[in-house]
Amino acid sequence: MAIIEQNAPLALESGEEKTVDTPMGGFTRPKAVNKGWKSWLTSVDHKKIGIMYGVAAMFFFVVGGVEALLIRIQLAVPNGTALTAEVYNQVFTMHAVTMVFLFVMPMAAAFINYLLPLQIGAADVAFPRLNAFSFWCWLFGGIFLNSSWFLGGGADCGWFCYQPNAGAIFSPGNGVDFFALGLQITGIASLVSAVNLIVTVLNMRAPGMTLMRMPVFTWMSFVTQVLLLFAMPVITVALFLLIFDRRFGTNFFNVGEGADPLLWQHLFWIFGHPEVYIIILPSFGIISEIIPTFARKPIFGYPFMVFSGIAIGFMGWGVWAHHMFASGIGPISVAAFSVSTMFIAVPTGVKILNWLATMWGAKMKYTTAMLFSIGTVSMFTIGGLSGVTHAVAASDTQQTDTYYIVAHFHYVIFGGGVLGLLGGMYFWWPKVFGYMLDETLGKIHFWMLLVGFNLTFGPMHVLGLQGMSRRYHVYDDTWGWAINFWNMVSTIGSFILAVAMLVFFSNVARSSRRWKAAGRPDVGPDPWDARSLEWMVQSPPPEHNFDEVPIVSDLDEFWHRKYGEDERGRTVRVAETVDVVQSGTGSAHLPAPSYWPIVLSAGLPIIGYGIIYNLLICIPGALLVLTAMYGWTFEPPDDPDVDDHHDHGDHDDDHGGAAPLTTGEGATEIDSGDAGEPDAVPAGVGAPGSSSSGASSSGASASEEGLAIAAPDATATPTEEA
């Protein structure tokens, strides 16, 4: 039901009576104010939601980081006594679950939410309220998951929670229930956001923004969302079966009743392996934006970049059983998955080569963001290579459940995923918050992080090959000096890592303070001389994003508006940045804020607690969810104060705050004429949009000037390409 957005009343031009005059809902919508903490609770603005994702994910990063430090303290010396075996099991499980589901994924979601609509020239995502729902649902799921610490202890089954170990018999506490239900709730959030963002990419692109003109970050985000769309229901099934086993007495994973424990492993890894790409692809997208900007060259082999990302997305579904080589799935399966796993290294290698080729011979600017990107490429390559060694089944059987595996996945997830995300923060920080992060502190942050990271996880390769199993809470002094030594190195490294993150937080605090002390100077829309559309709007972007929907005629559209080629093929500036950016002065009719996303989300943890403690508690939760769904569906389309801007006939397009059909409308109003209406201009036919409208506002005219200037260099007009 929640998917269905209510259409607004219809005004018939023929003069007939309107079919409906009053909105269907009893509640009015919150007022569209842009200040104060309340505005965040009801906001449906993708930029605010992106920031909230980022802040909350950072909080969970700290939580997961503390858990990681606890693990390393316990393992610093032989026979560590910092944690008991029970607590150790909970800490490493919750560390993994927190980092994967509550830090890396939502941090990627923060970037995607904030940037994706801007990069495709949209005013918002396709379903703004569902977007808000995704955030709150994820946040409440995360809090629910972590509330287990205060209610008898966290899950202790490892992040993949193998059965029957995690069944009611061997894991009698409530931790696994919190795990299953918490992931179920965050899974709903991921699924909803996947539907939302897929529709956004497919449907909300600016005129001329064909799929093959989308920035690589948008492409990788899109592939990520498709993976989420199909991976989430599989883990949903697995978690339902687990909950039925633990709470309702079924025996899906009880071997004593004839069940097959491999069922869980298959379901989990059919989700779990695409999940790996869900974690890494946004980071690939981020560095594919940063590297061309600071190498000052277009990305090398854009179509290869895109199609190798898609290929990873497809092949990611055919390699899951390489996580199960040691579980006895039979020689044919092992051989098949071994080959497919080696094969998936190919598109990944293509990407790495393309990044290197982009940097080859370039006059690079070594900003912090660029350093992080180079770090991502190199660290991910190390992790990728150890990954290929896992594809060799015979070797993998030796490595299964050793620290070699731990080293591998930290190199890909931290070295590939997290470094990329941190690089993205330095890159887009001025866009999002209006001031730069300090570069000196940033570089200190990077180098400390790189050293700490390699000291922490590099030695784990050795430990694993020496035979140290993961998940043991102690090791004995008699295992040899190498085990003792490298464990101590790893612990020291982890504290260097932690200090590096403190440098980052102090960088944020100091840069912000200095910026405020200096009277909040404007960082400008395009501090890096970048390439994609988000740099064409002010920093931070106005609430409506674009004053006028840009008409796109190139990959790297914004770059091509600034630079062209002279007759000898050299890059020359054709327009000043100030002339091609938008002034942010326009206004557009934006979807009104709504109470319902947060109300609907609040019902889900109540149901979760009910399933664990007493089914009666589920009733208020379910009622809340049901009420919220109907409230949502029948909510009036606008907030009470909004005055009706829409005196044109296109009022009907303005649906219940749901459909952000406003992209074109803002521009229409500024232009005060239909000529500027983007959809009316067949993109690429002639000089797009120029000279056609009596543009009245400065924003519009500046932008059109930019268009006119850029027009000569928009050589391949897109008509035939489509």
Add this chain to the structure above:
Amino acid sequence: MAAITSPEVHDDHSDGHHDHHATSTGLSNNKLGMWVFLGSECLLFGGLMSTYLLYKNRTLTGPSPAELYDIPFTSVTSFILLMSSLTMVLSLSAVQRDDQDNAKLWMLTTALLGMTFLAAQVYEFTVFVEEGMGFTTSVSSSAFFTLTGFHGVHVFIGVLMLMSLFVMTVRGRLHSGNSETVEIVGLYWHFVDLVWVIIFTIIYLIP
């Protein structure tokens, strides 16, 4: 792919077109969203069906589901559910023609057929439990009840949506201008029917 690479194709942005704003694909966001969501649902049912196929013969205690099936009875209820797809189409068509009476009639019929199916499922479950096959009796019975139960929940949600639409029709709030709402609920309803065809086949027809 070719169809979705060209956002420029929408020159039908004529004034007075009261349906959705031109989108890059030409499909409205709501409809495309439902299609995408249904893609995800395929994997949900795929996982449940795999579980059932793995476990269908694993019965240590109690009767196995296969011993209890009343195939003629379930065939009739399946037929009822499939017929509800027909009435769904009729109700959409009526809404699109602004034919309020038929819209009400077929909307209610669709919901009632769905409810009949649900009632038959409840009856079937009750019989099975009486004959000694409960939710937790054996791995295969759990798999059976889980798969059919999840489908039943989907039908139930569909009935809720249909009844909501029916109430809206009665109050005159559905018309050709916003008939897409009905169409989207219809997409969901047809999907649920289609899934039943597959479930019916793998549970009742494949030995």
